[in-house]
Amino acid sequence: MAAKQKSRPTYAEIAKLAGVSEATVSRVLNGDTKVDTDRIAAVNLAVEKLGYKKHRAAAALASGRTGLIAVVIDDDLSVFQDPFWGAITNGISRVLMEHEMQTLLLVAPLEKLDSPVAQYLQRGEVDGAIFLQLHKDSLIKLLAKQNLPLVVNGTPHTSNPFSYVDSDNAGGAFAAVRHLVEKGRKTIAMITGDLDNTAAEQRLDGYLAACQELGLPKVKGLVAEGDWSREAGIQHAQNLMQKHPDLDAIFCSNDVMALGAIAAILEAGKSVPEDIAVIGFDDSYLAQNSHPGLTSVRQDIVGLGMEAANMILALVHGDEVHSEILPCELVIRETA
Numbered sequence: 001m002a003a004k005q006k007s008r009p010t011y012a013e014i015a016k017l018a019g020v021s022e023a024t025v026s027r028v029l030n031g032d033t034k035v036d037t038d039r040i041a042a043v044n045l046a047v048e049k050l051g052y053k054k055h056r057a058a059a060a061l062a063s064g065r066t067g068l069i070a071v072v073i074d075d076d077l078s079v080f081q082d083p084f085w086g087a088i089t090n091g092i093s094r095v096l097m098e099h100e101m102q103t104l105l106l107v108a109p110l111e112k113l114d115s116p117v118a119q120y121l122q123r124g125e126v127d128g129a130i131f132l133q134l135h136k137d138s139l140i141k142l143l144a145k146q147n148l149p150l151v152v153n154g155t156p157h158t159s160n161p162f163s164y165v166d167s168d169n170a171g172g173a174f175a176a177v178r179h180l181v182e183k184g185r186k187t188i189a190m191i192t193g194d195l196d197n198t199a200a201e202q203r204l205d206g207y208l209a210a211c212q213e214l215g216l217p218k219v220k221g222l223v224a225e226g227d228w229s230r231e232a233g234i235q236h237a238q239n240l241m242q243k244h245p246d247l248d249a250i251f252c253s254n255d256v257m258a259l260g261a262i263a264a265i266l267e268a269g270k271s272v273p274e275d276i277a278v279i280g281f282d283d284s285y286l287a288q289n290s291h292p293g294l295t296s297v298r299q300d301i302v303g304l305g306m307e308a309a310n311m312i313l314a315l316v317h318g319d320e321v322h323s324e325i326l327p328c329e330l331v332i333r334e335t336a
């Protein structure tokens with residue numbers, strides 16, 4: 001015979017042990033800060049002794065909140081080939097867990113406003129949403145009109161006043177090219193990320209600004225549009241070496257593509273960095289553990305996630321927030 005499952009403590013039992021009314025128990029458990037502090041302490045002590053666990057659905061009905069924050073990636077599951085997404089989600093979850101909030105990860109293309117994810121976000125089943133990648137701003141415009149608290153990781157495409165957190169992508173790219181020039185490199189190519197993404201655009205802007213300001217000769221065809229994948233790094237590096245025999249450096253918009261480029265360079269019988277120097281972006285664990293060690297632009301990926309989580313919590317509680325740009329730093333290793 002199966003053991004009888006222990007029943008969940010009732011408000012009446014909690015009230016009796018705490019020496020307060022059931023109404024007071026309800027107010028405390030639903031976050032009413034106007035209750036006397038001694039009574040709050042008594043209820044919390046009784047809850048702990050009785051092993052009471054909040055029922056999420058009931059709490060949501062009582063408070064109007066679900067305790068869920070959606071983390072939305074506008075892409076497909078291939079994004080998880082890049083360690084960036086795990087690191088930033090780590091930062092978000094770390095902060096939300098400290099505040100007894102849960103992370104709901106949603107990964108899907110969001111081209112259409114009637115997609116399943118878009119419809120889900122409009123049903124009021126989450127307290128807010130953090131978008132880690134957006135190819136267009138149409139969905140967040142719609143959700144903002146519906147007063148859903150939202151934060152975007154990355155600069156939005158439009159000038160609408162969305163709260164966002166981002167890295168100094170252009171400044172990081174500029175620093176990478178400047179380092180290559182200081183090392184005597186003259187034909188510096190770039191493999192971009194997906195240019196529908198504002199981070200990829202900004203890194204390209206930084207590369208182009210550095211080429212102009214540092215007096216590099218204009219050479220047609222040195223910019224190749226990638227898609228953040230290792231395969232793009234391999235393919236574009238192969239093409240760039242064929243078209244530009246004097247190529248002596250490649251800057252890539254992320255570490256994954258940079259490692260792909262290095263593989264292509266070595267396969268072609270050339271050496272890194274003696275023949276062609278390579279710099280990536282992110283300073284992910286891939287860069288930190290690669291052989292040779294990958295020179296990379298470090299952005300505080302976990303910090304981006306933590307800042308986004310702090311911002312969404314503030315918005316959920318009705319506080320004002322300001323968008324943030326976090327600094328980048330070039331980490332020099334063996335490849336450049």
